[in-house]
Amino acid sequence: MVSPNRQNWRHVFAPGVRRLLSLPFQILAIGTGAKSFVGNPVLGSRLLNRLGLHVLRLVVADRVMAFRRLLLAATVPAADRATLHRDGFVVKTDFLPAADFAALEAEIRALKAPARECHQGDTITHRVLLDEETLASLPAARRLLADRRYRRLLGYVAGRLRVPGQWVQEIRSGILPGAPDPQLNLHVDTFQPTMKAWLFLDDVAEDEGPFTYVPGSNRLNLARLAYEYRRSLDERHSPDVLSARGSLRVPEADLPVLGLPPARALAVRRNTLVIADTRGLHRRGDLRVRPSTRLEIWSMCRTNPFNPLPGLPFRWCDRLDLALYRAWLRDQDRRAAKQGGNPAWRLVLPAKDR
Numbered sequence: 001m002v003s004p005n006r007q008n009w010r011h012v013f014a015p016g017v018r019r020l021l022s023l024p025f026q027i028l029a030i031g032t033g034a035k036s037f038v039g040n041p042v043l044g045s046r047l048l049n050r051l052g053l054h055v056l057r058l059v060v061a062d063r064v065m066a067f068r069r070l071l072l073a074a075t076v077p078a079a080d081r082a083t084l085h086r087d088g089f090v091v092k093t094d095f096l097p098a099a100d101f102a103a104l105e106a107e108i109r110a111l112k113a114p115a116r117e118c119h120q121g122d123t124i125t126h127r128v129l130l131d132e133e134t135l136a137s138l139p140a141a142r143r144l145l146a147d148r149r150y151r152r153l154l155g156y157v158a159g160r161l162r163v164p165g166q167w168v169q170e171i172r173s174g175i176l177p178g179a180p181d182p183q184l185n186l187h188v189d190t191f192q193p194t195m196k197a198w199l200f201l202d203d204v205a206e207d208e209g210p211f212t213y214v215p216g217s218n219r220l221n222l223a224r225l226a227y228e229y230r231r232s233l234d235e236r237h238s239p240d241v242l243s244a245r246g247s248l249r250v251p252e253a254d255l256p257v258l259g260l261p262p263a264r265a266l267a268v269r270r271n272t273l274v275i276a277d278t279r280g281l282h283r284r285g286d287l288r289v290r291p292s293t294r295l296e297i298w299s300m301c302r303t304n305p306f307n308p309l310p311g312l313p314f315r316w317c318d319r320l321d322l323a324l325y326r327a328w329l330r331d332q333d334r335r336a337a338k339q340g341g342n343p344a345w346r347l348v349l350p351a352k353d354r
């Protein structure tokens with residue numbers, strides 16, 4: 001039996017000991033994509049950020065990505081590179097030949113596979129990972145993922161030779177009771193340049209929650225650095241938890257301070273591919289109709305921001321990446337089960353009818 005005194009001792013000292021033991025890891029995290037001001041006292045330190053830690057990470061990650069993209073420059077047309085640099089996103093309408101798109105759409109709408117769901121505010125994001133097992137029964141999706149133009153565009157924006165992370169994603173808005181979806185607020189995903197892509201299987205009108213981006217907000221200029229410097233000092237105390245965790249929420253009223261134009265809603269027809277650097281300011285646009293759904297092939301790639309190399313060109317790298325991702329999901333499941341709750345990405349078995 002543990003004596004009450006000993007319990008008190010534990011209560012008082014254990015958190016301090018834990019903090020001390022985790023400090024070396026928190027320091028090492030400076031060299032990774034870790035971004036949480038509130039979750040990591042080193043990244044959130046007012047003193048270190050006053051000395052320029054956050055801004056230094058922004059600048060170095062930016063230059064490293066510029067170098068990686070330079071290495072891959074020959075793989076994509078110069079016009080796409082210029083558009084990405086100028087705006088932070090590239091839009092390709094009628095991306096697939098009509099017959100290929102029809103085959104892809106039919107296949108994806110009929111798909112029933114294990115999925116993961118994230119509940120944020122009133123919105124459910126439903127994702128099916130396109131790994132080898134799922135792709136085995138999806139020939140049109142396999143063709144898309146093997147399409148050189150697709151792979152190279154995504155790879156260029158991600159600064160990576162291969163982009164393994166591909167999902168079928170359905171955004172179901174206005175489904176849950178609760179606050180509006182936090183993705184409706186203008187934000188950056190993180191401090192490092194990072195790629196997300198959407199091949200839309202549905203038309204998305206201006207008032208149907210289209211992807212919305214502030215053109216030019218991908219570029220770091222002095223105004224942006226000064227703004228992020230100021231924000232970094234106290235961001236760990238932000239009442240907005242996502243902001244405190246390193247996905248800065250930026251009020252639209254701050255855009256003139258940043259010398260930026262208003263956000264542009266990318267209303268699109270189905271079969272449009274949008275690829276964006278989500279280090280730039282973006283949000284999910286407003287919705288007139290609720291509930292509503294938006295179906296897409298979605299991709300995301302975020303690598304170590306300080307690695308100057310674009311990875312290896314082998315297929316087994318994708319398998320390894322996805323195996324690690326699945327292991328991470330299972331670990332999240334175990335942790336959540338221990339605490340009697342749901343992980344952020346809960347397993348849905350079997351997938352619901354589409």
Ligand SMILES: O=C(O)CCC(=O)C(=O)O
Nearest residue numbers: 183210211212278283284
């Ligand atoms: O789905 C969207 O339109 C954008 C959501 C978003 O902010 C993101 O995926 O990072």
Ligand SMILES: [Fe+2]
Nearest residue numbers: 188189278282
């Ligand atoms: Fe985002």
